[in-house]
Amino acid sequence: MNAALAAAPVPRYCIGIDLGTTHCALAWVDLAASDGETTRHGVLDIPQLTGPGSIEPLPLLASFVYLPHDSELAAGDLALPWAGEPDFAVGEMARTRGAQTPIRLVSSAKSWLCHPGVDRRAAILPSDAPPEVARISPLDASARYLAHLRSAWDAAHPDAPFNAQEVVITIPASFDPAARELTAEAARAAGYVNLTLLEEPQAALYSWIQASSGQWRKQVRPGEIILVIDVGGGTSDFSLIAVLEREGNLELHRVAVGDHILLGGDNMDLMLAHVVARKLSGEGKALDPWQMRALTYACRSAKESLLGNADLEVQPIIVPSRGAKLIGGSVRTELTQAEVRSALLDGFFPEVDAAARPVNRARGGLTQLGLPYAQDAGVTRHLAALLGRQAGATAELEGFAGPANADASFLHPTAVLFNGGVFKSDLLAGRTLATLNGWLQAEGAAPARALAGADMDLAVARGAAYYGYVRRGRGVRIRGGTARAYYVAVESSMPAIPGFEPPIQALCVAPFGMEEGVEAELLVQEFGLVVGEPMHLRFFGSSVRRQDALGTLLDFWQPDELQALGEIQATLPAEGRPAGEVVQVRLRAVATDTGTLALTAVATQGGERWKVEFDVRGGGQEA
Numbered sequence: 012m013n014a015a016l017a018a019a020p021v022p023r024y025c026i027g028i029d030l031g032t033t034h035c036a037l038a039w040v041d042l043a044a045s046d047g048e049t050t051r052h053g054v055l056d057i058p059q060l061t062g063p064g065s066i067e068p069l070p071l072l073a074s075f076v077y078l079p080h081d082s083e084l085a086a087g088d089l090a091l092p093w094a095g096e097p098d099f100a101v102g103e104m105a106r107t108r109g110a111q112t113p114i115r116l117v118s119s120a121k122s123w124l125c126h127p128g129v130d131r132r133a134a135i136l137p138s139d140a141p142p143e144v145a146r147i148s149p150l151d152a153s154a155r156y157l158a159h160l161r162s163a164w165d166a167a168h169p170d171a172p173f174n175a176q177e178v179v180i181t182i183p184a185s186f187d188p189a190a191r192e193l194t195a196e197a198a199r200a201a202g203y204v205n206l207t208l209l210e211e212p213q214a215a216l217y218s219w220i221q222a223s224s225g226q227w228r229k230q231v232r233p234g235e236i237i238l239v240i241d242v243g244g245g246t247s248d249f250s251l252i253a254v255l256e257r258e259g260n261l262e263l264h265r266v267a268v269g270d271h272i273l274l275g276g277d278n279m280d281l282m283l284a285h286v287v288a289r290k291l292s293g294e295g296k297a298l299d300p301w302q303m304r305a306l307t308y309a310c311r312s313a314k315e316s317l318l319g320n321a322d323l324e325v326q327p328i329i330v331p332s333r334g335a336k337l338i339g340g341s342v343r344t345e346l347t348q349a350e351v352r353s354a355l356l357d358g359f360f361p362e363v364d365a366a367a368r369p370v371n372r373a374r375g376g377l378t379q380l381g382l383p384y385a386q387d388a389g390v391t392r393h394l395a396a397l398l399g400r401q402a403g404a405t406a407e408l409e410g411f412a413g414p415a416n417a418d419a420s421f422l423h424p425t426a427v428l429f430n431g432g433v434f435k436s437d438l439l440a441g442r443t444l445a446t447l448n449g450w451l452q453a454e455g456a457a458p459a460r461a462l463a464g465a466d467m468d469l470a471v472a473r474g475a476a477y478y479g480y481v482r483r484g485r486g487v488r489i490r491g492g493t494a495r496a497y498y499v500a501v502e503s504s505m506p507a508i509p510g511f512e513p514p515i516q517a518l519c520v521a522p523f524g525m526e527e528g529v530e531a532e533l534l535v536q537e538f539g540l541v542v543g544e545p546m547h548l549r550f551f552g553s554s555v556r557r558q559d560a561l562g563t564l565l566d567f568w569q570p571d572e573l574q575a576l577g578e579i580q581a582t583l584p585a586e587g588r589p590a591g592e593v594v595q596v597r598l599r600a601v602a603t604d605t606g607t608l609a610l611t612a613v614a615t616q617g618g619e620r621w622k623v624e625f626d627v628r629g630g631g632q633e634a
Contacts, residue, residue, distance in 0.1 A: 021483070022176040022205075024168075027214070027475025028160055029181050030153065030194065032121045032245030033276065033432065034071040036472035037160050039176075040480045048225040048486055052476060054469055057163045059102030063088035069103060071468060072159060074244075076117040076152050077105035078137075078145050093162045101159050106308075111331055113304035114140045120152035122245045122273055122382050124197070125183075125190035139300075150197050157201035174204040177482070179475040183241075183248045184210035184494060185271035187552065187576050207482070212239035212250035213265060213489050214474030215430035215465065220487050221477040222464050227487075228261050230462065231426060234413035236405070237263075238424035238459070240394070240443065241471075243431040244276040247390050249397050251422060252489060255410035264411075265491030266404045267422075267554060269397040270574075274385040276311070276433050279355055282388070283310040286354055287328060287344055296342055298330065306330045313346040314355075318436035324348050352438065359388050360442045365399070365421050365450035367392045391446050398422050398450075400555055400571075407557075419454055428462045435467045492524035493602055496559050498573065499610065500549035501538065517551055517573060519563040520600040520610055532599045533562045540612045540621065542583045543590030550576040561600075586619045594619070 023043060029036040037055040044051035056068035063084055077100040079089075090096040100108065109116025117136045124131055126149075134146040147155075157180075164173045182194050191208055198206050216239055220227045231237065233256035241248040249269035255262045284307040288298055298306060306328070313326035330342040369387035387393070398421035405411045405422070416423070427444055434440045440461065448458040466473065481488045498517040518533075525531065551573040559565070565573075588594065596612040612621045 023171045025177040025179065025476050025479030025483075026164065026173070027179050027181070027209075027472045027477070027479060028157070029211075029214070029469075029472040029475065030121060030156065031074055031471070032119055032243055033074050034244070034468065035074055035156050035160060036071050036469050037164065038469065038472035038476040040476045042480065042483070045480060045485070048221075050221060050477065050480060050486075052221065052473065054472065055160075055164060055167060057102070057160065058092055058166070059159070059163075060089065060091070060100050060104035061102075061107075062104055064090070065104075066092060067103075072102050072156065072163075073106040074118070074120065074156055075105040075109055076101055076120075076147065076155055077109050077112075078115045078117065078147070079108075080115070091159075091162070093166045099155070101155055110305055110308035113137075113301065113308065115144055117147060117152050119245055119277060119382065120149045120156075122277075123149035124153055124193055125186055125271065126382055127189070128383065131193055150193060150200065153194070153197035154200040157198050157203065161202060174202070176205065177207075177479040178203060178205050179207045179209050179214075179479045181209050181211045181214045181471050181475050183246050183271060184212050184250050184268035185246070185248060186210075187271070188497075189576070190271075207479070209475050209478050210248075210250065210265075210268070210494070211243075211471050212241050212248055212268070212430065213252075214471045214478060215239055215241060216250075216252060216263070216428055216489065217474030217477045217481070218470040219428055219462060219465060219474075221473065222466075231261075233261065234411065235425040236266075236413065236422060237426045237428060237462070238398075238447075239428045239430065240434070241430040242275050242390060242433040242439075245273060247272040247274045247385075247393060248431075249394060251397075251401060251404065251424070252491075253405055253408055253411050253413070255408070256412060257410045262410070263487065263489040264408065265489055265494065266408065267397070267401045268494040269393065270554075272385045272393055273382055274359075274388060274390065274393070275431070276314075278384065278388055279359060279433070280307050280311040280314060282354055282358055283307075283314055283346060283351065286350055287346055291342065291344055298342070302330050302332075302342070310346060314351055315435075317346065317348050317351045318355075318438065321348070321438075355439060356442055359390050360439055360446070361389050361391055362442070362446050362449070363389065363391055363395065365395050365453065367395045368399075369393055369396055391443065394443075394447070395421070395450070398424070404557070416454075416456075419456075421450065421454075423451055423454070423456045424459045425457070426462050427459050428465060430465055430467060430470055432467055492526040493521055494523075495552040495554050496523040496556050497521040497576075497600075498551040498553070498565070499598075500551070501564070515549070517565040517568065518598075519559045519561060519565075520598060521602055522559055522561050522563075523553075523557045525600075525602045530599055530601045531561045533597055537595055537597055537615060538612075539593040540583070540596045542588055542592055542594055542621070543585030545582050552576050583621045586617075596621075 025040045027038045041051040054070055057072045058066050058068045061067045131149045134148050161173045231254045233254055235254040237252045239250045251267040253264045253266050255264050309328045316326050317323055325345050325347045327345050332341055369392045371386045401422040429440045480486055498519050500515045501518050502513050502515055553573050595615045599611045601609045
């Protein structure tokens with residue numbers, strides 16, 4: 012157990028928060044009433060505005076902020092039970108009212124939070140709002156959701172205040188350290204004190220373990236590979252978890268995660284909106300950009316209804332007008348079951364072979380400011396790419412008893428856990444499993460089975476709460492450490508050559524699987540650090556270079572082995588030295604409890620310390 016945890020007073024509850032792209036949820040585990048793998052747990056119904064002056068408790072908080080016009084609502088319409096009246100709405104009212112006035116709706120804040128191409132502390136949302144509409148930052152929007160959840164908990168549990176509990180917030184497994192740090196910053200801005208971050212696919216698996224009440228050991232065997240596929244509103248997230256046997260006990264070990272893929276229900280809603288818009292265009296009805304946004308939100312509701320009820324053949328859609336006579340000027344149309352099935356199955360879950368890979372088209376020289384969505388919408392192609400890259404992931408995994416197949420072109424999962432709102436549709440889950448099993452059959456492997464019992468909406472929050480319980484030495488923990496190896500660029504020392512920049516090497520500062528809280532120091536190598544003037548630090552990550560030890564210095568790597576994680580621009584304080592001096596330093600790296608990576612340079616003469624973290628602004632954070 013972590014020493015800090017052991018010294019801290021034991022809270023009454025472990026709280027898990029799913030900070031989702033389209034919905035948030037809060038679950039809890041009662042520590043006082045739980046023992047071993049049997050827990051007392053539940054989900055908080057979250058009071059929220061569902062209309063002006065109307066408050067209802069709902070299991071999910073819609074991840075939307077609505078920024079009304081000053082004269083749009085009456086006094087008291089935005090009042091909440093636990094505070095004064097804010098000038099914005101969060102939750103269900105924000106979602107429904109924003110569908111009618113999309114230029115005042117902040118959505119997909121989580122996706123913007125991990126977008127390296129923008130200043131995520133700047134007021135940029137709604138991204139296409141006209142100048143007269145106030146804007147907020149992705150950080151601020153995320154903090155507002157988290158603050159609402161904290162207040163809802165405190166209102167329901169006056170004897171167990173939120174900040175006295177253990178709190179776990181979930182993030183995509185593919186979030187890089189910068190996005191993780193910004194999530195933690197949003198939580199701190201919302202007043203959170205005790206905080207840990209957990210990857211969403213792991214949380215989904217924790218929820219499955221918790222729900223089994225210890226029976227999970229009878230459902231999986233040593234040597235199996237569990238594939239967690241989480242497709243939510245904004246992202247597609249994949250994780251691979253091996254089942255090991257060590258000293259007679261079953262263990263779960265996370266062996267790989269996928270890339271960060273902005274591909275989910277939002278993309279599907281947009282595609283359906285274009286399907287409907289083409290149909291309207293054939294009828295001589297054109298929609299302006301404002302109406303297209305409103306149509307997208309309407310298609311989301313229609314999609315959920317049609318996928319949730321296979322007997323429902325058609326769902327009416329009304330696209331409002333901007334005019335004063337909203338109803339009279341509205342455009343009426345419909346979305347059919349056949350259109351949804353064709354668009355989603357063929358467009359997002361195509362039947363491809365295991366050798367398929369995502370297709371990236373050449374981008375134009377100019378592009379609108381927006382989210383870096385995946386260029387290829389095929390979830391199954393992204394899945395094939397991950398499994399292909401990880402073909403040898405279990406080769407040297409101690410305690411893994413799975414079959415060794417040197418001829419396999421991809422890592423063979425034996426079980427699949429589906430998660431995310433998209434997979435509430437059995438149609439989409441079935442297509443994904445059938446495609447995967449086609450790949451396995453082609454290589455002579457047994458088909459994978461779906462693990463039953465997942466709660467697509469609440470599993471991540473439930474699993475996060477259970478993880479807080481597990482961190483206190485109870486229940487079953489998934490091992491694995493960092494999902495990538497991390498590297499910092501080191502500029503080579505060489506004579507100046509006109510027209511050529513010095514080549515760089517990549518120094519491994521955090522090996523694959525480095526456990527949180529561990530501090531690693533490079534004892535042998537010494538480097539020069541520029542202080543007192545602007546400098547750049549480049550970082551890389553790799554999900555395939557598993558054998559690189561701390562201090563490995565790479566002179567060459569294949570293009571697909573290392574991925575750039577961004578560049579930090581910083582001026583480290585000179586600490587009394589001349590500006591521009593190159594100080595001889597040793598490096599230390601720490602994988603923190605929140606999943607960030609802190610790199611500290613310690614002067615070999617004088618002992619000064621400079622700390623640089625993966626920061627979200629592209630600017631370093633020094634200490």
